[in-house]
Structures are given as structure tokens and as C-alpha cells.
Amino acid sequence: MQQLSLLTVLDSYKSGSQSNPEAYAQLGESCDIPVEAWEQRRSIGRAGKAHSPLKRKVRWYQQTLRRLGLLEPVAGRRGHWRATDEGRRTIEQREKDLEPAAPGVVQLGFSTELGMALWADCRDAFSRIEEFVHCVLTSPPYPLAHQRDYGGPAREEYVDWLCACLEPLVRRLAPGASVFLSISNDIFEDGSPARSLYRERLVIALHERLGLSKMDEWIWHNPSKAPGPIAWASKRRVQVNTSWEPIYWFTNDPQACFTDNRRVLRPHTASHTRFVSRGGAASAGVFGDGANQRRVGSFAALTAGAIPRNVLTVPHNCPSQAALRKWAKDEGIPLHSATMPLELAEHIVRFAMEPGMLLADPFGGWLTSAVAAERNGCRWIVTERMRAFLYAAQWRMLSAVDAA
Ligand SMILES: C[S@@+](CC[C@H](N)C(=O)[O-])C[C@H]1O[C@@H](n2cnc3c(N)ncnc32)[C@H](O)[C@@H]1O
Incomplete structure (x- = not known):
């Protein structure tokens, strides 16, 4: 769980005005605050009335941000707030601290003997590689209604955008290579408890446009996933809390597929x-x-x-991420809010590749897939658009190399 702060509260208004319940839901998601925590009440003040200390804290931050000229109440809409022009500039500046790569420019972030991390938009980098790729393991930005700090495509463009990002890599796949995609099941139609069918559209597009065959849809059961969807499970009570995410596995040639479960026996x-x-x-x-x-x-x-089953239970709080979060916090650099547990990435790397083979990850983040490849003697090539994430990932990678 991340600390609530003036800036996390301000950030929750980056996509426009919000009611207080919407802001609580947004903060719950971005700071990983369990839903029960919002409802815990305590007697506060002389009258001894029971209040939620967490909601009061958010309201206190709202008033402080108002005094600082960064947030303002929306006229005529009780409990709705929005960022002022100055507030929006502050949010944008914070996003810039991540430092996106300039369009069309590919720069080396860092390298090891086995791999290289490129500071670039993946669409600019992978069309230039000449080697065969044996495995793509990646977790793209999700089609969220409120995008994370690192941004993402508009929801209606998601399938086209992801196909365009993956296309140059799919062209470089060795026969029988695998593509593993970790994406979200928790994307809902606007204002509705019904799930979006984007996953189904994506699978069909990857098959029809890029010629990939679906080998499986693994279940990543994450017992430490924060409760949600808050709007539909905790408030309207028409849904249940979720605890899993799909990991799609595709190949360009099912008959030649060279995954091997003997490398991941339990x-x-x-x-x-x-x-x-x-x-x-x-x-x-x-x-x-x-x-x-x-x-x-x-x-x-x-x-x-x-032989392992296709349901993998792995908590997302992993020691490797925890160490990196601590380091990044101490360094004062932006934290990554959507990383994969290393154990999960290592399981996939071992299943999909032998040492010496090449892994690619177009959406590197804190380079979990590359660290998994490095630890298993595989080569790797990764792109990440935000320099701040590569900076942190370099520390992580060097710790992994030193430990080997
Ligand atoms: C879900 S995160 C990946 C996290 C990663 N699997 C990990 O465990 O650290 C997606 C990442 O893709 C990056 N990204 C988004 N669009 C990109 C693009 N067009 N090219 C390269 N990276 C991109 C984001 O900055 C973000 O760090």
C-alpha cells in the first residue's frame, strides 16, 4: 500500500473532475488501499461522531491543495473537485519526470553481456532488429479508463495499437516461438458492470492479422490483488472481487513450438x-x-x-520488486505501479526458452522479464519509453548480475 499524499491526491484528478467516491476509488487503485480501509470508522471530534479517518485525510488534502491553488471545487456539483490550470501543469510536470523517449529516437539505456535495454518507443525499435526472437514476454499498458502515469492508448484504439506494437516482433519470431501477454480481465464497459470484450477482440485480431495461434490462456491467480472492481463489487454489490489475470500464450507455429514443461516441473x-x-x-x-x-x-x-497446471498462484508482492521499490523511494525516483512478480516471469522464461535463446519485451517497465531471462542464461532485448523506469531497472539488473 502506497502512502496517501498531497501529490497522489492531486494525481487522481488528472483526467478531469471527480466526485469524492470516484476519487476514493481512484486512490484505492493507485495506492493499493483495501476497500475495507475506507469504511473503517473512528469517533472524532467533541461530538464523538464516527468518521472514516482515511476519507477525512483525503478531504484535508483537497482543502490544502485548494489553498495552494492546485484544486478547486466544481461549481454547482457538491463533492466534485477538479485540478486548476496550475494543478494540471503540476501533474504534467510530474509525468515529465518519467521522461518519455522522443518520437523516432532509439537510445541505449544500458546493457549486460546477455542483453540490452533501449530507451525508446517499441514501435521505433523492433522493426530494426535482425535476429530471431524465441519468446516475447510482455505486459502492455491496460486499456484503463484512467491511465497510469506512464500513459497508454485510447480505449477504442487499443487492439489496433497493440497489434501495431507487436507486429515487427512477430515478424522476427523463430518458427515455434511463443508470445506471452499479461493483460487485464478487469476492464468494464463505461458505466457498466459488464466486462469489455476487448480481450476477445484482441485474440481474434492477433490470429487474423498477425497469424498467431492461441496455445492457452493461463490464469495468474494473485492472492494479494487489491479488492475490486470497487464500483461493482463493493458499492453496487453486483460483482465479486477479482483475484486473477489472464496470461495469453500464442505461437506462430504450433507444430514447431519448442516450449518444454520438463524445464518447469514442480x-x-x-x-x-x-x-x-x-x-x-x-x-x-x-x-x-x-x-x-x-x-x-x-x-x-x-x-x-x-507437470505444472495452467493456473499459477503467485502473489504480486515479490522480494525483488520490494527491494527495488525501497531503492527507488530512497533515490526519490518515480515508482512503477504495474510490475509482474519475478517468479511468474521466471516460470515463463524457463518453460519457453533454453539458455542462449533471445527474449524480447516491448513494454519493459522495471525489466522483470529481462531479469528473468538474465538469471536463466537467456539473451534479452527490451524497450521502455520512460527513462526513469530504465534507471531503476538498471540497478535491479546489476544486483541480479552481481548475485549470479
Ligand atoms: C505494465 S508496464 C510493464 C511492467 C513490466 N512487466 C514489469 O514487470 O516491470 C508497461 C510499461 O510499458 C511502457 N510503455 C508504454 N507504451 C510504450 C511504448 N510505446 N514503447 C515502450 N514502452 C512503453 C510503460 O512506460 C510501462 O512502463
Whole structure:
């Protein structure tokens, strides 16, 4: 959970005026504040009336930002606020601190023996590479109604935009290479509890326009995901809280696909090991109307490990990200608000590639995919549009290289 501050409250008005409940929801998402925290009440003041300390804090920040000339109430709309011209300039300046790459310019951020991080818009960089790419592992900006600091395309352009970003990479894929895309399931039609069908449109576009075949849609179960969608689960109560995100897996040639589950086998459970050591199945059986049969002694051989399932439970709070967040905070550089856990990226890298193969990530962020590749002896090439993220990622990468 990130601290509420004057600036996080101001940032929540970057896309226009908002009612207080909308601002609370926006802050809940950007600062990872659990929804229950907003409803906790305490007796405050002489009258001893119960209030939510968190909401009072936001209102105090609103009044302070008003005195600073950065926020103003919207006339005739009680509880609605918006940024003043000066407030908008402050928000824009903060976004500039991330320093986007100039259009058309590709610069080397940093490199290791195995890879390079380019400070560039991915659309400017990947059309120039000549090598075969063996795996694309990426998490693009989501089609959010309120974009994060690093921005993203308009919602209605999302599918075209993402296809255009991926197209040069898809052309460089080795036969049988994989593309893993981590995107959001929690995108809703405007003002509606119904989910957007953008995922379905994207899958069809990637198949029809770029010739990719869908191998699977893995479930990334994230037990530490903040509760939401707040508007529909906590307020209207017509939805339930979400706890997973899809990870799409595509390939350009299913028959030549060179992923290998033997590289990501899981340790057997203690009960399975006991079952095997007792000689496997003790009785015969027929299941599923004859589709599955078990003989006495079936499963008696101890295999190298269990084949993983396509539901992966990985909390997003990972030690590698936590160390980087602390470092970036101490350095006073912008934090990244949407990173992938390293454990998840490493699982995909090992499944998809052998050491020496090349990974590409057009939306590098804090370079989780590149760190995963580096730690597993794979080469990597990554683009990231914001210089501040590359700066932090360099520290992370060097720590990973030093630790190896
Ligand atoms: C969801 S984040 C990726 C986080 C990353 N997977 C990690 O774990 O650190 C998306 C990133 O894409 C970057 N980005 C957005 N548009 C871009 C573009 N056109 N070219 C390169 N990077 C872009 C954003 O600045 C942001 O850091």
C-alpha cells in the first residue's frame, strides 16, 4: 500500500473532475488501499461522531491543495473537485519526470553481456532488429479508463495499437516461438458492470492479422490483488472481487513450438511420494464412462516432478520488486505501479526458452522479464519509453548480475 499524499491526491484528478467516491476509488487503485480501509470508522471530534479517518485525510488534502491553488471545487456539483490550470501543469510536470523517449529516437539505456535495454518507443525499435526472437514476454499498458502515469492508448484504439506494437516482433519470431501477454480481465464497459470484450477482440485480431495461434490462456491467480472492481463489487454489490489475470500464450507455429514443461516441473507432494513408494494404485478402476482406466500398480514410477497446471498462484508482492521499490523511494525516483512478480516471469522464461535463446519485451517497465531471462542464461532485448523506469531497472539488473 502506497502512502496517501498531497501529490497522489492531486494525481487522481488528472483526467478531469471527480466526485469524492470516484476519487476514493481512484486512490484505492493507485495506492493499493483495501476497500475495507475506507469504511473503517473512528469517533472524532467533541461530538464523538464516527468518521472514516482515511476519507477525512483525503478531504484535508483537497482543502490544502485548494489553498495552494492546485484544486478547486466544481461549481454547482457538491463533492466534485477538479485540478486548476496550475494543478494540471503540476501533474504534467510530474509525468515529465518519467521522461518519455522522443518520437523516432532509439537510445541505449544500458546493457549486460546477455542483453540490452533501449530507451525508446517499441514501435521505433523492433522493426530494426535482425535476429530471431524465441519468446516475447510482455505486459502492455491496460486499456484503463484512467491511465497510469506512464500513459497508454485510447480505449477504442487499443487492439489496433497493440497489434501495431507487436507486429515487427512477430515478424522476427523463430518458427515455434511463443508470445506471452499479461493483460487485464478487469476492464468494464463505461458505466457498466459488464466486462469489455476487448480481450476477445484482441485474440481474434492477433490470429487474423498477425497469424498467431492461441496455445492457452493461463490464469495468474494473485492472492494479494487489491479488492475490486470497487464500483461493482463493493458499492453496487453486483460483482465479486477479482483475484486473477489472464496470461495469453500464442505461437506462430504450433507444430514447431519448442516450449518444454520438463524445464518447469514442480516437486511432488509428500502424499504423492508416499503413494508411489507404496507401489502406486492399490485397486483397479474405470472412470468417466471408460475414458480413464486405472490398473493395480498404475503410477508406481517416481517421475522427475509434477507437470505444472495452467493456473499459477503467485502473489504480486515479490522480494525483488520490494527491494527495488525501497531503492527507488530512497533515490526519490518515480515508482512503477504495474510490475509482474519475478517468479511468474521466471516460470515463463524457463518453460519457453533454453539458455542462449533471445527474449524480447516491448513494454519493459522495471525489466522483470529481462531479469528473468538474465538469471536463466537467456539473451534479452527490451524497450521502455520512460527513462526513469530504465534507471531503476538498471540497478535491479546489476544486483541480479552481481548475485549470479
Ligand atoms: C505494465 S508496464 C510493464 C511492467 C513490466 N512487466 C514489469 O514487470 O516491470 C508497461 C510499461 O510499458 C511502457 N510503455 C508504454 N507504451 C510504450 C511504448 N510505446 N514503447 C515502450 N514502452 C512503453 C510503460 O512506460 C510501462 O512502463
